[in-house]
Amino acid sequence: MSEQTRTSFKSVLTLSVPVAMGYIPLSAVFGFLFVQAGAPWWLAMVCSVIVYAGAAQFMMVPMLAAGLPVATIAVATLVVNLRHMFYGLSLLHKLPRNPWARWYLVFALTDETYSVLTTLPAHTPAWQMVSVALLNQGWWLLGTLLGALIGAQAQVPLVGLDFALAALFAVLAVEQWRSAHDARPLWVALLSYGAAYALMPQQALLMAIGLSVLAATLLPAPPCAQTHT
């Protein structure tokens, strides 16, 4: 029994280490930028504890610094995190029934934790899933703290560090592209953005997402996906 527990603990750690390699530097950049924008270090930690959504946290920094209203920030969060709505669909039967474990995992369903959870075999014990998710959020918090402490010391920030967000989106887009069976979402997105930017540059993202949803609804289903029951 203890031997088995040790093996599964090792597998939890093995699954979480690649996430740590990505999370610590990325959340450190978030903590750094947030503190440089004038926030206290503990506020960065609060954000990583309660929001825990990488891209949205990055996006929040310039919006708060510009004094934008809460409603605008909430709508932007909705847009950036919309994809998370579809993550749970493939995990419905996988997550544990215990309400604490289940709802913590739902809360912690970031891109990376989602991809780790989907690779776990069926009937993985609840504690193992929760441990992976907790470890991942732990790495995120550790990086935030490091970045916030460095940001509080540093005097002259380099221009362009916030490009980490664009690089993160580039990585996520490449991974979506790799697993896609259909190139149309890519073209629809590019055309929608072009049209939206030409019409309303201030609301280009929101309008382009609206156009993409419309296109997804109206376009015929791709041949390989006609498996509706």
Add this chain to the structure above:
Amino acid sequence: MIDTPSALWAMLAMAAVTFGLRAVPFLAARWLRHHPLVQRLGRFLPLAIMTLLLVHTLVGSARDNPHGPWAELAAAALAMVLQWFKRQPLLSILAGTALYVVLRNN
């Protein structure tokens, strides 16, 4: 300067929105799984939204950059090529950001 009370309100709203989105399938499982439109959106939107977010962020950076969009395009291309061939998110993000910082600070 960031005002702490309004930052806290914004974070609470962001936390509620994010948790709500992640919880939707678990609250509306039956309806969602049997709805073909939801399944189609679930297949179509992730790639479309990631592409939009990438383009939107690049356009935002390029508008703040007086020297035009070349630094943004080069750094994004580097991150994407590295990610496609090496599959190491950390390497791709660090290399893309480093190239961008170097290009912008010279």
